[in-house]
Amino acid sequence: MVSGQDNEITNTPCEVAEEKMKAEVSYMKAKHLHIVTMGCQMNVYDSEQMERLLAPMNYRPTADMDKADLILVNTCAIRKKAEHKVYSFLGRLARMKQRKPELIIGVGGCVAQQEGYRLVELSPHVDIVFGTFALKRLPALVRQVTEKRTRVVDVDNTATDEASYVKPSGPQGERATAFVTIMTGCDNFCTYCVVPYVRGRQTSRKPDAILQEIQHIVQNGVREVTLLGQNVNAYGLKNGHGCDFPKLLEAVNNIEGLRRIRFTTSHPKDLSDKLIGAFGRLDKLAPHIHLPVQSGSDRILRRMNRGYTRDCYLKKVEKLRKVRPSIALTSDIIAGFPGEETTDFEDTVKLISSVGFDNLFIFKYSDRKNVPASRFANKVSGALKGERFARLLNVQAKITLQKNLSLVGTVQEILVEGLSKKGDDQLTGHTPCNKIVNFVDRTALVGDLVPVKIVEAFSHSLLGCPISGLERHYDKNGGIMHAA
Numbered sequence: 001m002v003s004g005q006d007n008e009i010t011n012t013p014c015e016v017a018e019e020k021m022k023a024e025v026s027y028m029k030a031k032h033l034h035i036v037t038m039g040c041q042m043n044v045y046d047s048e049q050m051e052r053l054l055a056p057m058n059y060r061p062t063a064d065m066d067k068a069d070l071i072l073v074n075t076c077a078i079r080k081k082a083e084h085k086v087y088s089f090l091g092r093l094a095r096m097k098q099r100k101p102e103l104i105i106g107v108g109g110c111v112a113q114q115e116g117y118r119l120v121e122l123s124p125h126v127d128i129v130f131g132t133f134a135l136k137r138l139p140a141l142v143r144q145v146t147e148k149r150t151r152v153v154d155v156d157n158t159a160t161d162e163a164s165y166v167k168p169s170g171p172q173g174e175r176a177t178a179f180v181t182i183m184t185g186c187d188n189f190c191t192y193c194v195v196p197y198v199r200g201r202q203t204s205r206k207p208d209a210i211l212q213e214i215q216h217i218v219q220n221g222v223r224e225v226t227l228l229g230q231n232v233n234a235y236g237l238k239n240g241h242g243c244d245f246p247k248l249l250e251a252v253n254n255i256e257g258l259r260r261i262r263f264t265t266s267h268p269k270d271l272s273d274k275l276i277g278a279f280g281r282l283d284k285l286a287p288h289i290h291l292p293v294q295s296g297s298d299r300i301l302r303r304m305n306r307g308y309t310r311d312c313y314l315k316k317v318e319k320l321r322k323v324r325p326s327i328a329l330t331s332d333i334i335a336g337f338p339g340e341e342t343t344d345f346e347d348t349v350k351l352i353s354s355v356g357f358d359n360l361f362i363f364k365y366s367d368r369k370n371v372p373a374s375r376f377a378n379k380v381s382g383a384l385k386g387e388r389f390a391r392l393l394n395v396q397a398k399i400t401l402q403k404n405l406s407l408v409g410t411v412q413e414i415l416v417e418g419l420s421k422k423g424d425d426q427l428t429g430h431t432p433c434n435k436i437v438n439f440v441d442r443t444a445l446v447g448d449l450v451p452v453k454i455v456e457a458f459s460h461s462l463l464g465c466p467i468s469g470l471e472r473h474y475d476k477n478g479g480i481m482h483a484a
Contacts, residue, residue, distance in 0.1 A: 033059040034068035038085060039076025041264065042228050043109055045179040046135060047074045050108070052166040053139055065096075070104045070142065075111035077194050080366035086111045090123045097125040104145055106130060108138070110198040114369060116155040131155035132184075132199050157200055167216065176417050176429075176447040178222045182210050182248065183229035187238070188267060190294075191305045191372040192334065192365065195230050204229075204236050207243040207251065214255055223447050224260035224286075224415055225252070232263045233270035246274045253282045259449060260415065260432070264290045269307035271316050280323040287324050288358075288434040291316070292332035296351030297344035300337050303376070310351060317355055328358040328433035335392055336365045336385030338376035345388055352395055358403055358433065360396040364389050397459060404435065404457035411467055412437060416448045431462075439464040 033054055037047040050072055051061055062068055073089060076082040086107070093105050106128035107119060113131035120126050127145045130138055134154040141152050185200040186193070214225055227248075229235060235245040243251075252261055261284045268291055278285055291313075295301050298309050320327050333348060352360065364385045367374040380388075412431040420428035420438040428438050429450070437452055438461060444450050452464035 030058050030060055031069040032062040032064075032067045033070050033072070034062055034065045035072045035074060036065075036089065037074045038089075039074070039078065039082060039109065041179045041226065042181055042184075042230075043074045043076060045181045045228060046109070046132075047072075049135060049166050050074070050138060053136070054142065057139055057142065059142075068103070070106065071096075072106045072108060075107060075109035077110035077114050077198055077368070079363060080368070083111055087122070090126065094123065094125045104128070104142065106138075106142070108132075108134070110194065113155050113157070113198040114194065117153050120151055120153060127151050129153040129155065131157065133157045174418075174446040175222060176415055177224040177226070178217050179226050179228050180210065180213055180217075181205070181228045182232060183235050186230040187234070188231065188269075188307065189305060191303065191376070192337065192368065194368045194371055197370050199230060202231065202234060202238055204239045204241060206241055207236070207248055210248065211251055211255070214252060214258065218255055218257045221447055223258065223449075224262065225258065227252070227261070227263040229263075230265065231267040231270060233266050233272070233275060237270075244274075246272070246278050249275075249278050249282060249285060253284045258284060261285045262288065262434070266291050267307075268293065268313050268316060273319065276316070276319050276323055279320065279327060286432045286434065287326055288328040288330070288432070289320065290330045290332075293351065293355075294332055294334050295337060295340075295344065296348035297340070298347075300340055300344050303339055304334075304337065304373075310347065314351075314354070326433065328435070329355060330359045330361070330434075331355075331357050333360055333362045333392055334365050335362060335389040336380035338365065338373055338380065339378040340380055340388075349392070349395060352392070352399070356399055356403070357396065358435075359400055360392070362389060362392045362396070401457070401459050404459070404462060407431075407435065407454045407462060408457050409454065411451050411453045412462075412464070414439070414450050414452045414464065416441075416444050416446050416450060418446055436461040437464045438462070439466055441466045 033051065035047045035050060037043050054070070059070060065071060071093060073086065075086045090107070097103050097105060104127045105125060107126055108130045110132060112119060112129045113133070116129065116131070119129050128141050128151070130141055131154060133156060134141070137154055141154055144150065144152055183202065183204040185202045186195045187202040189196050217225070233245055235248060236243045249261065249263075252258070261282070266289060271291065279287065279289075293313050294304055294306060296310055301309065317329065320329070333352070365380065412435070414429040414431060414437050416427050417429045418427070420426035422438050424440070426438045426440055427444060428436060431437060437454065439450075439452050441450060444466070451467045453467050454462050454464050456463040
């Protein structure tokens with residue numbers, strides 16, 4: 001700014017602070033950051049935020065863990081197996097720390113929030129424990145460890161400011177899809193679930209911030225967004241932003257350049273008729289919904305505190321299919337919940353057969369810390385849980401394969417996401433109904449929408465052949481194309 005007395009040019013306090021930060025960064029040696037992400041899509045999103053938060057400190061991502069100066073483990077506590085995976089991986093990092101004492105190791109996410117100081121007691125080689133509420137404070141924690149060489153634990157859950165999107169500081173690389181967290185936490189307190197304890201109570205981000213984030217990533221090449229939350233159906237109902245989830249979807253649908261919208265996860269009790277109707281009126285909303293039912297038994301649903309009945313769930317499925325006949329339905333099932341009798345289990349099998357899910361994510365029940373179900377009597381034995389788990393897998397595998405086979409001969413519009421894991425120069429992408437399709441196309445680029453004829457179906461994917469010059473005939477309810 002210019003002084004009014006002697007015209008001497010001086011800097012404002014903000015400018016001085018900014019110049020100081022730039023100077024610090026300029027002499028800092030570039031360091032390598034390796035992030036290991038475990039668990040849900042929200043953790044994927046959070047890991048991207050971590051990477052961007054640390055970029056001003058000259059941390060550059062590396063895929064080679066052995067080169068890393070800082071390793072962050074973003075953890076999941078939703079199931080016992082996921083938690084065991086964390087401690088197993090930390091054991092591996094202990095050996096790395098012995099070879100490389102200057103290595104900084106941080107553990108974040110749900111296990112960090114749940115365990116806190118106990119985690120550093122069990123794993124003394126860990127330098128930083130940062131909970132789900134401490135994401136914004138990560139740079140300060142890393143700086144503290146770097147400068148003082150001391151261990152720090154931050155699981156403070158009293159912060160009230162909402163998580164904000166951190167824009168990338170450099171090139172983002174080619175990607176066609178992206179996750180966008182629209183809310184965190186949950187108020188449902190299902191008796192088996194740790195989410196309210198490790199992610200906190202339900203909090204929705206402001207709609208303007210969400211829309212700005214999506215506009216930014218679409219400008220950088222993203223063509224499909226998946227809106228994330230523990231219960232996206234309840235978006236905006238609590239915070240008073242004046243925008244519920246269907247209204248947010250309508251606003252996202254109007255963003256120029258965006259081609260597809262997905263969302264997860266939906267709680268059945270909050271799936272309103274207005275939201276169901278969105279599948280019929282929003283052209284970019286993909287015909288797929290993940291709607292976790294967890295059990296087909298009313299008695300078990302009550303013990304789970306799910307807030308709906310079997311009949312209620314089936315009626316909502318019926319409404320969805322009336323609005324969008326070709327909609328793909330996926331769900332979660334817990335096998336062997338405490339007190340689950342044979343009749344309860346058979347009700348679940350019947351529900352799966354009745355609905356005809358496109359895919360299921362099936363889990364054996366496991367006790368989680370602090371949740372009510374961990375104190376329930378009549379636990380199902382491990383052997384019986386295993387038997388029920390295997391049977392559910394078998395029932396659903398037949399349904400999934402049959403649905404995939406029904407797509408052979410149809411033409412699907414595939415969003416190219418990159419190279420397939422199958423190799424042989426195959427590209428991979430998803431149908432509007434979220435089926436994986438692999439195909440060879442020498443001209444298609446990431447982000448392109450390519451009409452592909454399905455020629456072969458497998459249990460978990462489809463094989464296709466691109467159609468060039470196809471006169472596209474769309475089914476108004478499903479987006480399936482048929483060769484002219």
